[in-house]
Amino acid sequence: MYIAHVRETDKAKQTLKDHLLGASRIAEAHGAKLGLKHVAGLAGVLHDLGKFSDEFQDYLDKAVFHPELAEKKRGQVDHSTAGGKLLFGMLHNKENTFHEKLLAEIVGNAIISHHSNLQDYISPTIESNFLKRVLEKDLAEYGLAVERFFQEVVPKAEFTEYVTKAVEEIKQFTDNSPTQSFFLTKYIFSCLIDADRTDTRMFEEQAQEEERIQHRPLFEHYYQKLMNHLTSLKESSEAKQPINVLRSAMSDQCESFAKRPSGIYTLSIPTGGGKTLASLRYALKHAQEYEKQRIIYVVPFTTIIEQNAQEVRGILEDNENILEHHSNVIEEEYSESEFGDEQEDGMITKKERLKLARDNWDSPIIFTTLVQFLNVFYAKGNRNTRRLHNLSHSVLIFDEVQKVPTKCVSLFNEALNFLKKSAHCSILLCTATQPSLENVKHGLLKERDGEIVPNLTEVSEAFKRVEIINKTAKPMTNEELAEWIRAEATSWGSTLVILNTKSAVKNLYEKLKGGPLPVFHLSTSMCAAHRKEQLNEIRTLLQEGTPFICVTTQLIEAGIDVSFKCVIRSLAGLDSIAQAAGRCNRHGEDRLRYVYVIDHAEEKLSKLKEIEAGKWIAGNIFANFKKKAEKYEGNLLSQAAMREYFLYYYNRMDAELNYYVSKVDKEMTKLLMFHAKENSYVTHFQKKNGTAFPLLLNGSYKTAADHFRVIDQHTTSVIVPYGDGRDIIAQLNSDEWVDDLGKVLREAQQYTVNLYSQEIDQLKKENALVMHLDGMVYELKESWYHDKYGVDLKGEGGMEFTSW
Known part of the structure; x- marks a missing residue:
């Protein structure tokens, strides 16, 4: 009996045949959504073919049942290359067709990468990690593993027929463009990863395949609930107010448009x-x-x-x-071993269960x-x-x-x-x-x-509830800003101040607190549950009409349903100013209110290129508006002004749009071969080797992934000691069995803060972090979380809540 996994709790064994067929069946269902049932199924049935080797079976037996005899460390036995090697050997020869070769490259990459990241077909070092694995690497028991696969899992003739169906699906799906090839490869990889982890989790939890949700009846039920709610709004006493009539009309337009x-x-x-x-x-x-x-x-x-x-x-x-x-609560390590296998190798430990936890957006x-x-x-x-x-x-x-x-x-x-x-x-x-x-x-x-x-244009005019007051002529320091706010805020009423940097926000908060009005601070240094509680307090004061001040960054601008009497916005992009204006007199409580735009003298924007560029362009539009207001329909936030802003913004930032990777001096769009006619790496390869590049695909997928960060600096999620955050970290660190780890991880997101690497390093030096499960989960110690600021790098926190 050839084994794929051994359950830690009772040492039960999952046969390799059951795992390969189970993963293939799940992958088929995922692939079928795009007409790629057999392409995805092929990845599923071949991904662990290498586990048929005696070397792996012997290693797994010793590691689980006789650890004192184990000679190999985790991840040292390569079991992911064999499946890709089999496909490449079958389908990537002179006599094979274009689509057979394409299938071998796409599915082969998914298989060999299922414990790491998709490999480079060609890398900046003019080497092919993909070819090294599927063509050049010598696997001692490769022939034996393949023979056992055809004996145990699927007969060779049946397998060949299955491959033929996969080739036909590739033909039907692909338009042969490099752009589509990247997404197709990524999609098949996704099907495989989810199928592998789901089948393993089901074995681990001794669970049956769950019934799929019937989406149509559920969405019909939801739709009826929504329409009941909208009907109740139409029957309210405020329904005939002009703004509510417009809201209703736009909602009806969405209903009609949905039929397109x-x-x-x-x-x-x-x-x-x-x-x-x-x-x-x-x-x-x-x-x-x-x-x-x-x-x-x-x-x-x-x-x-x-x-x-x-x-x-x-x-x-x-x-x-x-x-x-x-966000992801768990930190995953991607230090790929020599064999391309990460840590999973058949032993399902608690740490492995965290990685298997259902987290697939289903x-x-x-x-x-x-x-x-x-x-x-x-x-x-x-x-x-x-x-x-x-x-x-x-x-x-x-x-x-x-x-x-x-x-x-x-x-x-x-x-x-x-x-x-x-x-x-x-x-x-x-x-x-x-x-x-x-x-x-x-x-x-x-x-x-x-x-x-x-x-x-008519709708925007009808929704106009604020006037923009340009106060950018003379830059203003936080001291001057605080003095102005203290003098005027009582007459203004509820006042929202939005600055461009967290440090400027915190400094202004310090200058304003202790004054005659309550002052709130909102920041991404606070966990979601903390911000939610602060926002609930803010909304209560807004409903009561109590004057107060809230100081925050742009996090409040997009989508937060609050309505202040007055807003002060530090100069930034015109879109940011428009969003800030949306937090003032939001529901038309008053005929007109004011949004003041200032030029902050102390914000350091040199590392915030987007804000800096937006500020410069918005400043120019403000200057143009003074000379020729009719060009913008007399409104700084008009559609005409916004079109001009984005036209200039994308033109000014044109060189930045394609995600430049400085370490390899190449844009990511070219690493992934988006619309590229030729690849300089391939040209170098052909000059270096005096031969044509042997693959159809030539994207550098692994290199691109290694360097991709939406946020420039890498962030790490840390669970903070706020509310139920303490209980969650106790559950994750407990030796007791947790039935639904996925549910616990989802709950943990409410109590996490994403910190930059330098912040993590500082907290580690101060011994402020506790690491659990070999560093997969971070916990922040009690005194390093402040009831007003959130994560406090000075360690002067403490969660004793006071009135103001």
Whole structure:
């Protein structure tokens, strides 16, 4: 009996045959969504072929049952190369067709990489990691493993027939473009990773395959719940107010638009126009019309997730099927061993169970961040890639889409184009400040006449509730700003101050606290649960009409439903100023209120290129507005002003749009071969070797993933001692069995803060971090979390809450 896994709890064995067929069956179901059933199934059935070797079987037996005799360390026995080698040997010879070779390259890469990252077909060192594994590497018992595979799992003739079906699927699917080849490879890789981990988890938990959610009846039920809620709004005493009439009309337009075929559309509802519910109405209606399986909200900041998810849950009355995905709680190490195998090798320890935990975005409604969305396509780590196949057949709603990081614009556009063209998705870009993503080199394939709100100029004018006051003539220090606010805030009422840097925000908060008015501080240094509690207090004061001050960064600008009497915004991009204005007089409580734009004298923006560029362009538009206001329809936040802003912004930042990787002096779009006609690495290879490059694909997938970071600096999630965060870390670190680790990890997201590497290093030096499960989970010690600031690098925290 050949073994794939041994369960730690009772030493039960999963046969290799059962695992390969089980993983193949699950992968088939994932692949079938794009007509790639046999392509994905092929990856599943071959991925652990190398475990048929005597070397692996002997190693596993000793490691589990006789550890004192074990000679090999974890990950030292290569079991992932053999399956890729078999395919390459069968399908990549002179007599093989183009599509047979393509199948060998795509599926072969997924197989050999299933414990690491997709390999480079050619690397910056002009070598092919892929060829080294599938062609050059000598596996001592390779022939024996293949022979046992055909004896135990599937007869050779039946396997050959299966491969033929996979080749036909590749023919039908591919347009032979390098761009599509990357996404196709990534998709098959996703199917394999999820299938492998799911089958292993089911064995570990002694679970049966779960019944699939019936999406259509569920979405019909949700739709009825939403319509009942909207009907109740129409029957309220405020329904006939002009703004509410407009909100209702735009919601109706979303309903009508949902009958159009899937595509990439824009929903440019002004701030406060009911975007969340209008887009949900579109999504639920479209999902029923076109058999979509999932609705995914993608937002720039975790604060929007918390608010929007809470609002949607309240209306749909469902907690179980709505997932909030903020960040990865677990740190995964990607130090690939010599053999390309990471740590999993058949022994399912508690640490391994954390990695197997269900984390694959299989919920019907998901709220996640832009960082997590981009990581699915481009970041290293199987936990990210595992989710990709579940994006297919979805309605994706991008809230505040203007917040796509500039360096990721091309990558973002290409991912959406793939989802539209090949993965049967419909995409809605929601914001009051639409960026011109179609007018760049790797342009977004928006639909013509794709704006849902037809009369934007009139709607924007009807929603005008603020006047922008330009106070940028003389830069203002925090001391001057604090003095001005102290003098005026009582007469202004509730006052929101938004600055560009966390240090400036904290410094201003220190200067304002202790004054006559309550002062709040909001920051990404606080965990989600902490921010939520602060926002609840803020909303209570807003409802009571109590004057107070809130000092924060741009995290409050996108999607947070609060309405202040006065807003002060440090000069930044015009889109940021517009979003800040959306937090003032949001629901038209007063006829007109003021948003003051200042030039902050103390913010250091040299490392914040996007904010610096946006500030410069917005400053120019402010200057032009003084001379010729009619050019902008007399409104600094008009559609005309926003179009001009983004035109200049993307033109100025053109060199930054393609994610430049300095360490290899190449843009990521070229590493991934997006629309590239030729690859300089291939040219060098041919000169160096005097022969043609032997592969069809020549992307540097591993190199690209190794260097991809949505945020410039790497961040690590740390669970903080706030509220239930203590209980969660106790569960993760306990020796007791935890039935649903995936659920615990999802709960933990509410109590995590993402910290930069230098912050982690500082906390380690101060002995402020506790590492659990071999460094996979970080816990912050009690005194390093402050009730006002969140993570406190000075260690002067302590969670004793006072009144103000």
